[in-house]
Amino acid sequence: MNRVIDIISRVRQIDGQFSKREQLVADLVLSQLEDCSQWSQHEIAEAAGVSVATVNRFCQSIGCEGFREFQIMLAQSVAVSMQYLGGPSRDSSESDQLVTQVFGALVDTLHLARSQLNSDAIAEATDALANARRIAFIGVGGGSANVAREGANRFFRLGILAEAHADGYFQRMLASTLEPGDILFAISSSGQPTELLDSVDIARQYGATTLSLTRTGSSLAERSDIAIELAIPEDQDIYKPSASRLVFMAIIDVLAAGAARKRPERVKEYLRRIRTSMIALSGDTSPKPIGD
Amino acid sequence: MNRVIDIISRVRQIDGQFSKREQLVADLVLSQLEDCSQWSQHEIAEAAGVSVATVNRFCQSIGCEGFREFQIMLAQSVAVSMQYLGGPSRDSSESDQLVTQVFGALVDTLHLARSQLNSDAIAEATDALANARRIAFIGVGGGSANVAREGANRFFRLGILAEAHADGYFQRMLASTLEPGDILFAISSSGQPTELLDSVDIARQYGATTLSLTRTGSSLAERSDIAIELAIPEDQDIYKPSASRLVFMAIIDVLAAGAARKRPERVKEYLRRIRTSMIALSGDTSPKPIGD
DNA sequence: TTATTTTTGTAAGTTACTTACATTTTAAGT
DNA sequence: ACTTAAAATGTAAGTAACTTACAAAAATAA
Numbered sequence: 001m002n003r004v005i006d007i008i009s010r011v012r013q014i015d016g017q018f019s020k021r022e023q024l025v026a027d028l029v030l031s032q033l034e035d036c037s038q039w040s041q042h043e044i045a046e047a048a049g050v051s052v053a054t055v056n057r058f059c060q061s062i063g064c065e066g067f068r069e070f071q072i073m074l075a076q077s078v079a080v081s082m083q084y085l086g087g088p089s090r091d092s093s094e095s096d097q098l099v100t101q102v103f104g105a106l107v108d109t110l111h112l113a114r115s116q117l118n119s120d121a122i123a124e125a126t127d128a129l130a131n132a133r134r135i136a137f138i139g140v141g142g143g144s145a146n147v148a149r150e151g152a153n154r155f156f157r158l159g160i161l162a163e164a165h166a167d168g169y170f171q172r173m174l175a176s177t178l179e180p181g182d183i184l185f186a187i188s189s190s191g192q193p194t195e196l197l198d199s200v201d202i203a204r205q206y207g208a209t210t211l212s213l214t215r216t217g218s219s220l221a222e223r224s225d226i227a228i229e230l231a232i233p234e235d236q237d238i239y240k241p242s243a244s245r246l247v248f249m250a251i252i253d254v255l256a257a258g259a260a261r262k263r264p265e266r267v268k269e270y271l272r273r274i275r276t277s278m279i280a281l282s283g284d285t286s287p288k289p290i291g292d
Numbered sequence: 293m294n295r296v297i298d299i300i301s302r303v304r305q306i307d308g309q310f311s312k313r314e315q316l317v318a319d320l321v322l323s324q325l326e327d328c329s330q331w332s333q334h335e336i337a338e339a340a341g342v343s344v345a346t347v348n349r350f351c352q353s354i355g356c357e358g359f360r361e362f363q364i365m366l367a368q369s370v371a372v373s374m375q376y377l378g379g380p381s382r383d384s385s386e387s388d389q390l391v392t393q394v395f396g397a398l399v400d401t402l403h404l405a406r407s408q409l410n411s412d413a414i415a416e417a418t419d420a421l422a423n424a425r426r427i428a429f430i431g432v433g434g435g436s437a438n439v440a441r442e443g444a445n446r447f448f449r450l451g452i453l454a455e456a457h458a459d460g461y462f463q464r465m466l467a468s469t470l471e472p473g474d475i476l477f478a479i480s481s482s483g484q485p486t487e488l489l490d491s492v493d494i495a496r497q498y499g500a501t502t503l504s505l506t507r508t509g510s511s512l513a514e515r516s517d518i519a520i521e522l523a524i525p526e527d528q529d530i531y532k533p534s535a536s537r538l539v540f541m542a543i544i545d546v547l548a549a550g551a552a553r554k555r556p557e558r559v560k561e562y563l564r565r566i567r568t569s570m571i572a573l574s575g576d577t578s579p580k581p582i583g584d
Numbered sequence: 585t586t587a588t589t590t591t592t593g594t595a596a597g598t599t600a601c602t603t604a605c606a607t608t609t610t611a612a613g614t
Numbered sequence: 615a616c617t618t619a620a621a622a623t624g625t626a627a628g629t630a631a632c633t634t635a636c637a638a639a640a641a642t643a644a
Contacts, residue, residue, distance in 0.1 A: 103405075253535075
C-alpha cells in the first residue's frame with residue numbers, strides 16, 4: 001500500500017530552485033492546479049509557453065518518472081485538496097490565483113506541521129505555561145520577533161504575566177532575572193542566534209524553565225528544557241513569503257488555547273476584566289475579539 | 293474537483309449489468325482498486341483475461357470517454373478513499389486534538405476568507421503597494437498592531453520603505469506627513485478605533501492613498517480609498533484564540549507576494565542585499581528564510 | 585574572451601490508448 | 615434443431631501522447 005505522495009507540496013518545496021523555463025511550468029501548475037490536472041502535456045507546455053520536453057523534464061525534476069506519473073499524482077493531490085478547500089474555485093483573475101496560491105501553501109504547511117508536532121512536547125509546554133508565573137518571549141529578526149510579540153499578546157490575555165523582547169542585550173539581562181516558576185520562551189526558525197542561545201543558558205542557570213519553538217535538531221532545541229521542533233522547508237521562491245511564521249503563530253495559538261483550558265477560572269476572570277475595559281472605551285457591548 | 297463523480301460508486305452501481313467479459317474487468321477493478329489505479333490498460337486486460345479493447349469498452353460503459361479518463365478518475369477516487377481509510381488522523385492524545393482543533397479552525401477561516409475576498413480590491417491594493425514610495429502600517433490593540441508590524445516586516449524586505457506604528461498620537465502625526473505616492477495602511481478587525489479613523493482622514497487630506505484591512509462595512513472601510521473587507525465571525529469560545537489575526541497576516545502575505553511579482557527587479561536586488569548581510573553575520577550560506 | 589557546463593527546443597522514437605472491422609457468441613424466431 | 619439478427623469480443627491497424635537523443639543556445643566559470 002504505497003501512500004499518496006502529495007505532489008503539490010513537493011512542487012512548492014522545490015519552487016524557486018527550478019531552472020528558468022521549468023519555473024514557468026511550476027508557476028502555471030501551482031496557480032492553475034485544477035486546469036493542469038486535466039490538461040495533457042502538450043496543453044500545459046503551450047499554456048506555460050515552453051516545449052513539451054521542458055514539461056517532461058519538470059516532471060522528472062520533482063521526482064516523477066515522467067509526465068504520465070505526474071499527471072496521475074497531480075490529479076490525486078487535487079482531488080484530496082478539494083476535500084479540504086471544498087467547492088471548485090473559479091480562479092479567473094490573477095488576484096484569485098494569488099490568494100489560492102498563498103492560502104494553499106499555508107494550508108499545506110499546516111498539515112505538514114501537524115504531522116511533525118510532538119504531542120508530548122505540546123502537552124509538557126501547555127502544562128508549564130498554564131502554571132507559569134511569568135513568561136518571557138524572545139526572538140530576533142523581524143519574523144520571530146513578531147511571533148514572540150504575538151505570544152506575549154496571547155498569554156497576557158490569559159492573566160499570565162507575559163512580555164516579549166527583541167533586543168539581544170536586553171534578552172540576556174532579562175534571562176538573568178528569571179527564577180524557578182518562570183518561563184523563557186525562545187522562538188527562532190533557524191535555532192542559531194547567539195542571543196537566544198545565551199539567554200537560554202542563562203535562564204536555565206537560574207532555574208527558569210526554558211521552552212523553544214524552533215527548527216528540528218537545532219542548537220536552540222538541544223539546549224531547551226522543552227522544545228517544540230519543526231522541520232519546515234523554506235519556500236525558495238524569493239517573491240513568495242514563507243508560511244513558516246504563520247505556522248509558528250498557529251502553534252502559539254495552540255499553546256495558548258491549551259493553557260487556557262487548564263486554568264479556566266483564572267482566564268475567565270481576566271478576560272472579563274479586559275472586556276469590561278474595552279466596553280468602557282467603545283461603548284460597544286457586542287461580543288467581539290478582545291483587543292483589536 | 294470539477295465534478296465529484298466517485299467512479300468506484302459508479303462501477304458498483306452498474307455492477308451485474310455488464311456484459312460477460314466487461315464484468316470480469318469490473319470484478320477485477322473492485323477487488324484490486326489500488327493495483328488497478330496504477331496499472332496500464334494492457335496490464336488490466338491481462339489480469340482480467342480479456343482484450344484491451346474490452347477494457348476500453350468497459351471504461352466507456354461506465355461513462356468515461358476512454359481509458360485515459362477512467363484511469364485518472366480511478367486514481368482520484370482511490371486517493372480520496374485512502375484519506376478516509378488509511379488517513380493520518382489518529383487523534384489519540386489530548387494534545388493532538390488541541391492541534392487539530394486550532395489548525396482546523398484556521399483552515400476553515402481561511403476558506404471563509406477566500407470566499408469573501410474581493411479580487412478587485414486585492415488587485416488595486418497590490419498595484420498601489422507595488423508602486424508606493426512609502427507605506428505606513430497602523431493598528432491598535434495587541435492583535436492588529438502585530439499584524440501591522442508584520443506588514444512592515446514583509447514589505448521592508450521588498451525594498452519599499454515600510455514602517456508600523458501602534459501609538460494613536462504618533463499615527464495621527466505620521467498621517468499628516470504623508471504625501472501623494474505614500475500609502476497609509478490601516479488594520480483593524482473592528483474598524484472602529486478613532487485613532488485609525490482620524491489618521492485615515494488626515495492622510496487622505498494630504499493626498500496619500502489610504503488602504504484598509506478590516507471588517508466589512510465598518511467606518512474604517514468606508515473612509516478608505518481601497519478596502520479589503522472581511523466578515524469573520526469571532527469565535528465565542530473565549531478559551532480559543534480567534535483565527536482572524538492569522539487570516540489577516542495571511543492576507544498581508546498575499547499582498548506582499550502580489551506586489552513582489554509586479555516589481556521583480558527591485559525585489560530581487562534588495563533581497564540579495566539583505567541575504568548578503570545575513571550571511572556575513574552567520575557565515576551560513578545555505579538558502580534560508582530571510583531574517584529569522 | 586574562451587572553455588565548459590547547463591539549459592532548452594526540435595525531431596525522431598516508442599509506448600499506449602483508440603477505433604475499425606471481422607469473428608464469435610448469444611438469443612429470438614421459425 | 616435451424617436460421618438469422620443482434621450483441622459481444624478480439625485482432626490489428628491507426629493515432630495521439632509521452633519519452634529520449636541530440637544539437638543549438640544560454641549561462642557560468644576560468
